[in-house]
Amino acid sequence: MGERSLLDRTFEAFKNDRIENVVNDFFYGLGQIRRTLTAEAWKTFINDCRAHPVMGIFQQDPFTRRCYQKPRGYPGDPVVMDLIYNEDPELIASLKQESDLGLRIYREFLKHPETSAVRSRKAILTSKIDETLQRCPSPAIMSVGCGHLREAEACQGMRDHQAVRFTAIDQDTASLEVVRKTWNGRIGTASTSVVDILRKDTIRDTGFDLIYAAGLYDYLNDNLSERLTAALFGKLRSGGKLLIANFIAEPPNVAFMEACMDWWLIYRVEEDMIRMTARIDRKKLAELRLYTDDTGCIMFLELTSQ
Numbered sequence: 001m002g003e004r005s006l007l008d009r010t011f012e013a014f015k016n017d018r019i020e021n022v023v024n025d026f027f028y029g030l031g032q033i034r035r036t037l038t039a040e041a042w043k044t045f046i047n048d049c050r051a052h053p054v055m056g057i058f059q060q061d062p063f064t065r066r067c068y069q070k071p072r073g074y075p076g077d078p079v080v081m082d083l084i085y086n087e088d089p090e091l092i093a094s095l096k097q098e099s100d101l102g103l104r105i106y107r108e109f110l111k112h113p114e115t116s117a118v119r120s121r122k123a124i125l126t127s128k129i130d131e132t133l134q135r136c137p138s139p140a141i142m143s144v145g146c147g148h149l150r151e152a153e154a155c156q157g158m159r160d161h162q163a164v165r166f167t168a169i170d171q172d173t174a175s176l177e178v179v180r181k182t183w184n185g186r187i188g189t190a191s192t193s194v195v196d197i198l199r200k201d202t203i204r205d206t207g208f209d210l211i212y213a214a215g216l217y218d219y220l221n222d223n224l225s226e227r228l229t230a231a232l233f234g235k236l237r238s239g240g241k242l243l244i245a246n247f248i249a250e251p252p253n254v255a256f257m258e259a260c261m262d263w264w265l266i267y268r269v270e271e272d273m274i275r276m277t278a279r280i281d282r283k284k285l286a287e288l289r290l291y292t293d294d295t296g297c298i299m300f301l302e303l304t305s306q
């Protein structure tokens with residue numbers, strides 16, 4: 001099937017086929033096209049795709065639309081994360097204004113492996129926070145690229161108001177405002193970028209039992225990743241853990257993310273994750289673990305300090 005005919009056929013199929021079939025056939029077709037084209041030809045095809053009326057249909061889905069329009073300047077912002085988590089009552093109520101077709105496409109996306117992986121990543125973080133609260137007598141935790149910090153809301157120890165020094169870091173002040181409102185001052189926030197953390201040493205605190213970053217490294221090049229990993233590892237206390245999540249190369253629906261959401265991540269394999277530890281003094285590294293979430297889409301690098 002020609003590249004153009006996938007777009008035409010999908011547009012027609014929306015009129016009478018089941019959404020599930022249309023979306024899955026389109027994702028599959030896009031993936032095939034991406035695999036056969038050079039990087040340059042793939043970008044040319046993306047331009048055709050975005051000019052085609054099928055793009056207008058996918059843009060009815062609030063998830064695809066927000067990624068593509070990037071109101072915060074980048075696609076996977078914390079509101080997009082909330083659309084994936086599908087738990088925020090205010091956001092769920094606001095979806096009533098969406099078209100029926102848009103909502104059906106959105107619900108279809110919620111079943112896909114990438115969105116399942118993001119929910120599963122959140123559950124893993126929640127369990128790591130709980131485990132830290134149980135393990136440490138005066139726990140100190142930091143989230144870098146915290147977004148709305150939803151994983152902490154799901155955490156039993158946090159809900160029980162257990163004493164904790166929790167620091168939430170993000171360059172996006174709107175996200176930090178949500179964290180401040182939710183936690184009413186219980187969680188300290190700092191607005192700073194990764195570049196400023198590295199260049200200006202904007203996080204002075206140390207002695208953390210758990211530091212984690214989810215949905216952040218997928219945007220950082222190898223050089224920044226290596227430097228940030230060493231800087232964060234240096235802020236752990238003895239026995240403390242640094243946990244870094246990154247999408248694996250390459251998840252099943254990467255073609256749709258690039259073509260219709262304009263969402264380009266840096267995907268990594270195990271060797272790339274291990275290379276992130278290159279600037280850490282091996283004598284200070286007690287343990288290095290690599291594992292994936294249940295969907296196999298997201299990899300975790302967990303480093304324990306001596």
Ligand SMILES: C[S@@+](CC[C@H](N)C(=O)[O-])C[C@H]1O[C@@H](n2cnc3c(N)ncnc32)[C@H](O)[C@@H]1O
Nearest residue numbers: 076081145146147170171172192193194214215
């Ligand atoms: C995909 S969201 C993930 C949010 C949250 N960790 C979660 O898992 O739901 C990525 C977050 O990282 C922040 N971020 C991205 N690049 C950053 C940078 N260079 N410095 C600081 N924060 C950054 C964004 O503002 C955003 O809140």
